[in-house]
Amino acid sequence: MSRKKKTVGMLIKIILVLLVGGLGFMSWWTWATKPYSSTGVSxxxxxxxxxxxxxxxxxxxxxxxxxxxxxxxxxxxxxxxxxxxxxxxxxxxxxxxxxxxxxxxxxxxxxxxNNLVTIPEGYSTEQIIDLLVQKGIGSKAELEKVVEEDEFPYEFLKNAPPGIHRLEGFLFPSTYAIDTKTSPHAALNLFLQQFAKELTPEVQKNLDTMKLTVSQWVTLGSLVEKEAKMESDRPLIASVFMNRLKIKQPLQSCATIQFLLGTPKSKLYDKDLQIPSPYNTYLHPGLPPGPIANPGHASLQAALHPAQTDLLYFVAKSDGYHAFAKTYAEHLKNVKLYQ
CATH class of the missing domain: 3.30.1490.480 (Endolytic murein transglycosylase)
Structure with missing residues (x-):
């Protein structure tokens, strides 16, 4: 057989293979894009x-x-x-x-x-309740009753403080599709279920190494959430708080004062810093008794993995970022420069 005939024969075989393969693929495509079955229940x-x-x-x-x-x-x-x-x-x-x-x-x-509910990062329990009411998921009284009284099967709520802030920190921010027929209990449980997924074995291992409880981790995450505006600042702010905790220096977080006030102020005064409460981190060293908001994944991760620094101070800048300092003298310069 001549080389030319062999080449022609090989080309014919390749074309046949491609045709058969193409027909096979088209047949599979048609099969794969059809419904799984003509019967069955949703x-x-x-x-x-x-x-x-x-x-x-x-x-x-x-x-x-x-x-x-x-x-x-x-x-x-x-x-x-x-x-x-x-x-x-x-x-x-x-x-x-x-x-x-x-x-x-x-x-x-x-x-x-159709009923999409977006819980923004840093929302408080009260804000989430108001949002759910707007979306037609229960009344304010019903939701408050669930928050304060209903039982939920989660170990992380075991020592939660009584009252309206019992679930604070654990109502995980995200976008949810929630039917208006959903009960207030089921809606709030959906947020708690999602937080439970954040608490992986790896996270628990890191918390054990850091000697932090779940509540302390979420509390720290909530402080980071309320203080940070820019993503890159989160680990640095977490670092400042961790460094202060190590030397037992008050955290002096303005976010905790805003939490006490209920209605945030554009500017805090000295009298605001004197409010007698364990949540006042200007008067009391250490973390507040519980979270002051519901932190998102990024802030929780920043609290779990703070930057390794010697920073002890930060001040907000007009562009949303923060200026950080190691000493009080440096901090005073930043305050003069940016505020």
């Missing part, structure tokens, strides 16, 4: 904050709601570049195509997804 899918499309796709495939996790991930990226999953409960059925599921998740086609 299932509740709970999406937690931070869930990725990959994690969701694998769960849907395991629960026999889609045929291919890979196809779901591909379609999610192609349908919307900034695909984001909102936390909450969704009803998805095996009769739905992957495209229909993704469209529902993106657009919030279900009643549950």
């Amino acid at each position: 299932e509740k899918i709970t999406i937690s904050p931070g869930t990725t499309a990959t994690q969701l796709a694998e769960e849907l495939q395991q629960r026999h709601l889609i045929r291919s996790a890979w196809m779901f991930k591909y379609l999610a990226r192609s349908l919307q570049a900034n695909f984001k999953l909102y936390a909450g409960d969704y009803q998805l059925a095996p009769q739905m195509t992957p495209n229909e599921m993704i469209s529902r998740l993106i657009k919030g086609a279900t009643p549950m997804a």
Whole structure:
């Protein structure tokens, strides 16, 4: 057989392989983009904050709601570049195509997804209650009763102080999809459940090394949350607080005074710093008795991994950043320069 005939024969084989492969891929594509089944009942899918499309796709495939996790991930990226999953409960059925599921998740086609509730980082319990009331999830009286009296099965709430701030610090900030039919207890429990996921074995190991309780960690995180405006300042502010704790120097956090006032002031006066309360970190050394707000992931991580510095002071600048100092003399210069 001539070399020319061999080459032609090889090309024919390659073309046949490509055709067969292409037809096979098209057949698989058609199969993978169809509903998993023509029958079946819808299932509740709970999406937690931070869930990725990959994690969701694998769960849907395991629960026999889609045929291919890979196809779901591909379609999610192609349908919307900034695909984001909102936390909450969704009803998805095996009769739905992957495209229909993704469209529902993106657009919030279900009643549950329509009622998106965003808890901003640093919100207090009172602010969260007001937000839930605005979203039609219970009344203020109902929510306050749940906060103060309801039992929740979490070890980190074991020694929580009584009253309206019992859950302070543990109502995790994120965006949730919450049906208006959801009870106040269930809504608040959703936030607590998400905080519980922050408390990983690795985090607990770090806390043991630092000799901090969960409450102390969250309290420190709440101080960082209320003081820091810029991401890069968080570990530095945490470092200042940790350094002061080590030498038993009062934290002197203005955020704790604002917490005591209830309604924040644009400027604090000397009389404000004299308010008699264990939360007043100008009068009392150490951490306050509990968190002063609900910190987000970044502030909790900063409290867990403070920068290694000798800093003891900081002052806010007009651009949102802080000026840091090691000595009081340096701090006074910063105060004169920036305030």
